[in-house]
Amino acid sequence: MGLAKRIIPCLDVENGRVVKGVKFLDIRDAGDPVEIARRYEQQGADEITFLDITASHEGRETTVHTVERMAAEVFIPLTVGGGIRACEDIRRMLNAGADKVSINTAAVFNPDFVQEAASRFGSQCIVVAIDAKKVSLPGEVDRWEIFTHGGRKPTGLDAIEWAVKMVDLGAGEILLTSMDQDGMKSGFDLGVTRAISEAVHVPVIASGGVGNLDHLVDGILEGKADAVLAASIFHFNEYSIPEAKLYMQSRGIEVRL
Amino acid sequence: MSSIAVIDYGMGNLHSVAKALEHVNPDVEVLVTADPQAVRDADRVLLPGVGAIRDCMAEIRRLGVDVEVAEAIRSGKPFLGICVGFQALMDFSEENGGVDCLGEFAGRVNFFGNDLRDADNQTLKVPHMGWNQVKQAKFHPLWQGIEDNSRFYFVHSYYVKLAQSEQVAGRCEYGVPFDVALAHKNVFAVQFHPEKSQQAGLKLLQNFLSWDGRA
Numbered sequence: 390m391g392l393a394k395r396i397i398p399c400l401d402v403e404n405g406r407v408v409k410g411v412k413f414l415d416i417r418d419a420g421d422p423v424e425i426a427r428r429y430e431q432q433g434a435d436e437i438t439f440l441d442i443t444a445s446h447e448g449r450e451t452t453v454h455t456v457e458r459m460a461a462e463v464f465i466p467l468t469v470g471g472g473i474r475a476c477e478d479i480r481r482m483l484n485a486g487a488d489k490v491s492i493n494t495a496a497v498f499n500p501d502f503v504q505e506a507a508s509r510f511g512s513q514c515i516v517v518a519i520d521a522k523k524v525s526l527p528g529e530v531d532r533w534e535i536f537t538h539g540g541r542k543p544t545g546l547d548a549i550e551w552a553v554k555m556v557d558l559g560a561g562e563i564l565l566t567s568m569d570q571d572g573m574k575s576g577f578d579l580g581v582t583r584a585i586s587e588a589v590h591v592p593v594i595a596s597g598g599v600g601n602l603d604h605l606v607d608g609i610l611e612g613k614a615d616a617v618l619a620a621s622i623f624h625f626n627e628y629s630i631p632e633a634k635l636y637m638q639s640r641g642i643e644v645r646l
Numbered sequence: 647m648s649s650i651a652v653i654d655y656g657m658g659n660l661h662s663v664a665k666a667l668e669h670v671n672p673d674v675e676v677l678v679t680a681d682p683q684a685v686r687d688a689d690r691v692l693l694p695g696v697g698a699i700r701d702c703m704a705e706i707r708r709l710g711v712d713v714e715v716a717e718a719i720r721s722g723k724p725f726l727g728i729c730v731g732f733q734a735l736m737d738f739s740e741e742n743g744g745v746d747c748l749g750e751f752a753g754r755v756n757f758f759g760n761d762l763r764d765a766d767n768q769t770l771k772v773p774h775m776g777w778n779q780v781k782q783a784k785f786h787p788l789w790q791g792i793e794d795n796s797r798f799y800f801v802h803s804y805y806v807k808l809a810q811s812e813q814v815a816g817r818c819e820y821g822v823p824f825d826v827a828l829a830h831k832n833v834f835a836v837q838f839h840p841e842k843s844q845q846a847g848l849k850l851l852q853n854f855l856s857w858d859g860r861a
Binding site for chain 1: 661662665666668669696697698760764770771772773774775776777778779797799800801802819820841842843844847848
C-alpha cells in the first residue's frame, strides 16, 4: 500500500487533432483528442499529457479550446506542453483547465523563466521537459547532453546538472525524454533516467522508446522513474492500459487498478 | 436551484473544480467568487487552494476570505476544503518558515522532509505526487459509495496532523502516516484533489452536493 507508479499516455496534437495516428478499434473519431483522452481515462490512465505541436497563432486558439473541452470531460490531471514560452502562455493553459504545463526549449534559452513560473503558479504545475542524448563514447564515463529542436541541436549542457538546476529553480517534476531512444521502441535510456531520478528529489517521468511492457517495468525498477509516458504502444492498441498495469503489478510495481 | 460558492482568492486553478462540480450535478449553480455576499447566499461553500501557504494566507486575509470562511463554518452550511484549502483551516503551517493559518481546527501542517524514506528504506520523492490510497477513518456521508482504500490524486509537500483524532475522517501514508480528511459537523476537508481523482473523486463531490451538513 502506497503511492502508485503512474502510466501517462501522451497525445501529440496539431490544430486540434491528434497526429502521429491513433488507432483504437472501437472509437468513432480517432483524431479527436478529447475523445481519445476520455477513452484513456476510462481505461485507467493516471494522467494525460497533451503535447501541442501547432505552429500557427490561429492554431494556438484551437489548442486552448481543445484543452477547455478536455478539462470539462476528463477528471484526471492534464499536462499541456509545447509552445510554453511565457507566463501568459501558462496562465492561458491553466485557465483553460490544464493542471500542469511542460516547459522545454524556453527553459534552455531562459532558465529564469522556470523560476518566474514556479513562483507565480507554484512548483506543482511546472514540469520541465528535458531532451537528453548520450554524448560519451563507448568506454568513456557515461555523459548525456541536453538537445533542443527535436534532438537536432546540442547545447553543451550536462543533462544531470541541468535537471538539478531546473529543480533548484522550482520545477516540480521532470519529464525526461531520451532522444536516442525516441521512436526506436527499444526501451528507455535507463542510465540517464536513473542518474537524474537519483539526483533530484522531485518525480521523474521517463519517456521515449517504449516498445513493450517490459520497457515500462524497466523504467520503474531500473530507471527509478516515478511515472512512465508512452504514445504509440497505446495508440495502436498494441497494449491496453489495464494490460500494462496488470503486468507491472505482476512484477511487483504498485499501480492504480 | 441550489448553489455552491467556490471561493476565489486568486490562488491557482479553480476551473477544474468548477467543471467537476458542474459535471456531477448540472443542476447546481457554481459560483467562482470572493464576494462576501455571494458566499453568504450560497447553499454550500468550497475553499480550494494551491501554491505556497504564505501567499495563500496573505490573499485570504487581504480579501477578507478569513471572515467569510469563519462565517460559513459557523452557519452550519456544508463546507468543503481542498488541498491548501484544508491546510489553511489549521492553526499553523511550517511552510515558508512558519505561517499562522486560520485556526478553525487544532492541527499543524508539517513538511515531509528532505530525507523521506519508505519501510524498505527507499528514498521517497517530495512532493508526494500521484495516486495514493485513503483509509477511511470513520463513516461519513461524503464517503458513501466510495470503497475504503480507494486511490485519490495528491500533490503536496506538506501534510496535516490534526490534534483531535475524532476529527480525522481519512488517513494516508507516505513515509509517515498523516491525516488526509477532516470531518467535523458541517465541515469536510481533504488533502487530495477530488476534482482530479476520477470516479472516486467525482463521487465525493457528488456526495458533497447532496449533503445536508450533518455528520
